[in-house]
Amino acid sequence: MSRATSTPSGSxxxxxxVTSPSSMAKVAGMMxxxxxxxxxxxxxxxxxxxxxxxxxxxxxHTFCAACLQSSIAPGNTVIIxxxxxxxxxxxxxxxxxxxxxxxxxxxQEKLEFQQQIAGEGGxxxxxxxxxxxxxxxxxxxxxxxxxxxTCKAAHQRMDFLAGHKMISVDDLxxxxxxxxxxxxxxxxxxxxxxxxxxxxxxxxxICHICIVLEHRDTNEHDLxxxxxxxxxxxxxxxxxxxxxxxxxxxxxxxxxxxxKTQENMAANIDLVxxxxxxxxxxxxxxxxxxxxKLSSQLDVIKHNRRQAIADxxxxxxxxxxxxxxxxxxxxxxxxxxxxxxxxxxxxxxxxKLQQLCHEVPGDIDQKLEYVDFTGPASKHHIDLGTVxxxxxxxxxxxxxxxxxxDGEFKLAQGIITCPDGDMVVTDSGNARVSIFNARxxxxxxxxxxxxxxxxxxxxxxxxxxxxxxxxxxxxxSRYVKVFDSEGHFIRGFATLQAGEDPNQKVCPVSVxxxxxxxxxxxxxxxxxxxxxxxxxxxxxxxxxxxxPWILTxxxxxxxxxxxxxxxxxECIDLNGRNLFTIDTLIDGIxxxxxxxxxxxxxxxxxxxxxxxxxxxxxxxxxxxxQFVNVIAKGLxxxxxxxxxxDGRLAVADTISVKMFKLKSI
Numbered sequence: 001m002s003r004a005t006s007t008p009s010g011s012x013x014x015x016x017x018v019t020s021p022s023s024m025a026k027v028a029g030m031m032x033x034x035x036x037x038x039x040x041x042x043x044x045x046x047x048x049x050x051x052x053x054x055x056x057x058x059x060x061h062t063f064c065a066a067c068l069q070s071s072i073a074p075g076n077t078v079i080i081x082x083x084x085x086x087x088x089x090x091x092x093x094x095x096x097x098x099x100x101x102x103x104x105x106x107x108q109e110k111l112e113f114q115q116q117i118a119g120e121g122g123x124x125x126x127x128x129x130x131x132x133x134x135x136x137x138x139x140x141x142x143x144x145x146x147x148x149x150t151c152k153a154a155h156q157r158m159d160f161l162a163g164h165k166m167i168s169v170d171d172l173x174x175x176x177x178x179x180x181x182x183x184x185x186x187x188x189x190x191x192x193x194x195x196x197x198x199x200x201x202x203x204x205x206i207c208h209i210c211i212v213l214e215h216r217d218t219n220e221h222d223l224x225x226x227x228x229x230x231x232x233x234x235x236x237x238x239x240x241x242x243x244x245x246x247x248x249x250x251x252x253x254x255x256x257x258x259x260k261t262q263e264n265m266a267a268n269i270d271l272v273x274x275x276x277x278x279x280x281x282x283x284x285x286x287x288x289x290x291x292x293k294l295s296s297q298l299d300v301i302k303h304n305r306r307q308a309i310a311d312x313x314x315x316x317x318x319x320x321x322x323x324x325x326x327x328x329x330x331x332x333x334x335x336x337x338x339x340x341x342x343x344x345x346x347x348x349x350x351x352k353l354q355q356l357c358h359e360v361p362g363d364i365d366q367k368l369e370y371v372d373f374t375g376p377a378s379k380h381h382i383d384l385g386t387v388x389x390x391x392x393x394x395x396x397x398x399x400x401x402x403x404x405x406d407g408e409f410k411l412a413q414g415i416i417t418c419p420d421g422d423m424v425v426t427d428s429g430n431a432r433v434s435i436f437n438a439r440x441x442x443x444x445x446x447x448x449x450x451x452x453x454x455x456x457x458x459x460x461x462x463x464x465x466x467x468x469x470x471x472x473x474x475x476x477s478r479y480v481k482v483f484d485s486e487g488h489f490i491r492g493f494a495t496l497q498a499g500e501d502p503n504q505k506v507c508p509v510s511v512x513x514x515x516x517x518x519x520x521x522x523x524x525x526x527x528x529x530x531x532x533x534x535x536x537x538x539x540x541x542x543x544x545x546x547x548p549w550i551l552t553x554x555x556x557x558x559x560x561x562x563x564x565x566x567x568x569x570e571c572i573d574l575n576g577r578n579l580f581t582i583d584t585l586i587d588g589i590x591x592x593x594x595x596x597x598x599x600x601x602x603x604x605x606x607x608x609x610x611x612x613x614x615x616x617x618x619x620x621x622x623x624x625x626q627f628v629n630v631i632a633k634g635l636x637x638x639x640x641x642x643x644x645x646d647g648r649l650a651v652a653d654t655i656s657v658k659m660f661k662l663k664s665i
Contacts, residue, residue: 046071046082050108056101059086069095100188113179117172125169127151138166141179185226198229250624257601272387279384298371305368312364319359326352390664393631396648397659399440404430407442414462414510415652416471417644424471425652426460433460433473435487438644440657446471446487454479454492462550462640464513466534472519474508480521480536493536495521510551510640512559522548522561529559529576542576550595550640554602554623562593562606569593569606571625580625584608586617595651597641603628607638607651618651618660632660 044051046067053065061083068079072095078087079095091097116125125136127148136146140155142164147155155161171177187193187207195205199215200222206215215221224232330349333342400409410429417423421438424446433446448455460475469485479492495506507525514520518539519532529542529551546563553559558579562569567590569582584593584606594616595607602623609616616635620628637654644650649660 051101051104054101054104055095055098057081057086057088057098059084059088062101062104065095065098068098102185117169129155136169138168139172139179141165141167144179196226197223198226199223200229253623260601276384283382283384294373301371309364309368312362316361319356319361323356323359326356391662392664393629393649393660394663395632395658396661396663397440398656399436399659400425400656402655407434407436409434409655412652412654412657413639414460414473415640415642415650415657416463416465417642417650418465418469419645421644423642423644423650423657424463424465425657426463426473426475428459428461428475431457431459433457433463433471436657440659444487446473446483447489449489452489452492455481455489457481461508462510464511464519466513466517466519467515468517470534472511472513474511474521476507478506480508480511480519480532482536491536493532495523495530495532495538497538509548512551512553514553514557520551520553520559522551524548529561531574542572542574544570544572544576545578546570549593552597554598554604555600556602556623560596560598560604562596564592564594564609567591567593567608569596569604569625582606582621582625584619586610595639595641597643597649598623599643599647605631605641605649607635607641609637613637618649632658 043049044054044062044064044067046063049064051062051064054062055065055068056062057079059081061081063082071082072079072090077090079090080087088098116123125139125146126133127136128145129147129151132148134148134150136148138147138152139145140147140161143155143161146169147166152166155164155166167177167179172179185195185205187195187210188205190207190209193207193209195207195210197206197211198204199206199210201220202215204210205226206223211223215223326349330353333345333349337345400407400412402409404410408430409425409427411427412425413428414426415423422443423436423438423440424433425436426433435443435445437443448457454477456477457473458475458477460473462474464472466472470490471483471485471487473481473483475481478494478496480495481492482490484490495508496502496504505525506523508521509524510522512520517534519534519536521530521532522528522544523530524547527544527547529544529548531539531542533539544561546561546568547565549562549564551559551561557574559572559574560569561572562584567584569584571579571581573579582593582604584591586608589610592609592611593606594609595605597605599605604621604623604625605618606621607616607618614634614636616633616638617630618632618635618638618641620631622628631649632651635651635653635658636656639652639654641649641651647662651658651660
C-alpha cells in the first residue's frame with residue numbers, strides 16, 4: 001500500500017506530485033486576491049442579488065441592466081448612480097448600449113472555480129458531463145469542464161476530442177497547474193464569433209464581421225490585436241495608479257481630518273453645554289437666593305403688621321366690652337333698681353357713661369392690608385450668554401522689550417514651549433537663552449559651564465526640546481549644545497564628523513527634534529541637513545535644494561524648511577525628496593520666508609517678511625501647502641514660532657514675544 005511521505009521541498013500528494021510551499025502560497029494568494037476582487041462585485045446594490053447583465057457607469061459602479069432600466073424616469077437623458085449620485089449620460093441605444101462589465105462574472109466564476117477545487121465549505125468539483133454528479137478527477141482545459149473517471153475515458157475515446165489537454169483536480173488544487181483565462185472574448189454583436197481585434201478609435205472589441213461591416217476603413221479605424229491593445233491599455237491604467245493612490249491617500253487623510261473635526265466639534269459642543277448648565281444653574285441659584293430674600297422680607301412684614309393689627313383688635317374689643325357692660329348695667333339699674341339703690345349707684349354710673357361717650361375708636365390703617373410685588377424690568381429675557389460659531393486669531397499677550405536686562409531682548413530668534421507652560425527663547429543679540437513662565441515672567445537662563453568653551457553661546461539662533469526635557473541649542477559655533485531641564489550644560493557635539501575637513505565653514509541656523517528624539521540640524525552655508533542620535537552620533541546627511549533658515553517636523557515625519565532669500569517653504573521627506581513647495585506671497589508679492597511651525601493638525605504657519613519692519617504677517621497653510629488664512633499682521637520682525645499646550649501661538653518677534661490665540665469674533 002502506498003503512503004504519502006514528506007520531502008524536503010514540500011509534500012507528496014496522492015497523485016504522486018510534489019506540492020512546493022511556494023505553489024501552495026501562490027494558490028492561497030490567488031484565493032485572497034479573488035476574494036478581495038469579489039468584494040467589489042458581491043451583489044447589485046439596487047436589487048441585492050447576483051449581477052445579471054452587469055453594466056458599468058462612468059463612476060465605475062456596476063448594476064444589473066434591468067435595475068438601471070427601472071431607475072430611469074421617462075424622458076431622462078442621464079442615469080443617476082444609486083451609490084454615489086454621479087450622473088452618467090444615457091447613450092442613444094439606452095441601457096443596453098452601456099459598457100458591459102464582464103469582469104464581474106469572470107471574477108465570480110474564478111472564485112467559485114477556486115473554491116470548488118479547494119473544497120471550501122465541503123464542496124468538491126463534480127462532473128459537468130454526466131447526470132450522476134460524480135466527483136470529478138480532471139478538468140479539460142479546452143472544454144472548460146470537470147470530468148469524472150467514466151467521462152474522462154469517454155472524452156479520450158472520441159477522435160476529435162483526443163487532443164484535449166487534461167489536468168488533474170489535485171494538480172489544480174495544489175497549484176502545480178493553473179487554468180488559463182479565455183484568450184478571446186465572444187463578439188457582443190455577432191453570435192459564435194470571437195472578438196480577436198480591438199478598434200482603438202471606437203474603443204471596442206470587434207470580430208471579423210465587425211471589421212467588414214463597420215470598421216473596414218483603416219483611415220478612420222485604428223485596429224490592433226486584442227493582446228497588443230490590452231497591453232497598451234493596461235500600461236496606461238497602470239501609469240495612473242500611483243497618482244490615484246496618492247489622491248486616495250489625500251482624501252483618506254481629509255476624511256480622517258473630517259472625523260477628527262467632527263469629534264472635536266461634538267466635544268466642544270458638549271463642553272459648551274456643560275458651561276451652559278453651570279451658567280443656568282448659577283442663575284437659578286441666584287434666583288432662588290433672591291426669592292428667599294424677598295420671601296423673608298414678606299414674612300417680617302407679615303409678622304409686624306399682624307402684631308399691630310392684633311393690638312388694635314384687643315383695644316377695640318376691651319372698650320367694646322366695657323361699653324356693652326355699662327350699657328347693660330345702666331339699663332338694668334333703670335328698670336330694676338329701687339330708688340335708693342339707683343341713687344346710690346348713680347354717681348359712679350353716670351361718670352362711666354360720660355367717659356364712654358367720649359371714647360372714639362382708633363382708625364384701622366387700611367395700608368396695613370397692602371403688599372405687592374414688582375418683577376424685573378424684563379420678564380421675558382434671561383441673558384445666559386451667546387453661542388459663538390466664529391473664531392479668529394487675536395493677540396492675547398506680549399512680554400519682553402528691547403534691552404539687555406533680564407527678560408529683555410536684542411534679537412529674540414528661537415523659541416520653544418514646554419508642557420508645563422514655560423517658554424525658552426534664544427536671544428542672538430544678547431548671546432543668551434532665557435526661560436520664562438506661562439505668564440511671560442523671567443525665570444532664569446541656560447547656563448554655560450566654566451571650562452567648557454563649547455558650552456558658550458555665540459549668537460544662539462534656535463532651540464528644540466527632547467522628550468526628556470533636554471534643550472538643544474544651535475548657534476554660530478561649531479557645536480550643538482545640550483542642556484538639562486534645570487538649564488545645566490550636559491554636552492556639545494559637532495555636526496562635522498571625523499574625516500571631514502575641520503576647516504570648512506559651517507553655519508547651523510535651526511534645529512528640530514522628532515518624536516524618536518533624533519536631532520535635525522540645518523546648515524545654511526553647506527545647504528545640508530544632518531540627522532543625529534540624541535548623543536550626537538550622525539545618522540545621515542540630507543542635501544538640501546534650499547538655503548535653510550528655519551525648520552520644523554510634522555507628525556508625519558515630513559520636514560518643512562524655510563528659505564528666507566528665495567521666499568518659500570519646502571516640505572521634504574527624510575531622504576530629501578520634495579513633497580510640495582509653499583511660495584510665501586503677500587498680496588501676490590513675494591515675501592521672505594522666516595519662521596515655520598505646525599499645529600497639532602499639521603497645519604503650517606509661516607512668518608513672512610515684506611522687506612520693512614513692523615508690517616510682517618503670519619500665514620496659515622493646510623498640511624498639504626494650500627493657503628488658509630492670515631492669522632496676524634503688523635509684526636515687527638518675526639522669527640521662530642511655537643505652539644503652547646493650550647493652543648496659543650508664541651512668536652519670537654525680535655524685541656519681544658507676542659502671543660496669539662483663537663477667540664470668538
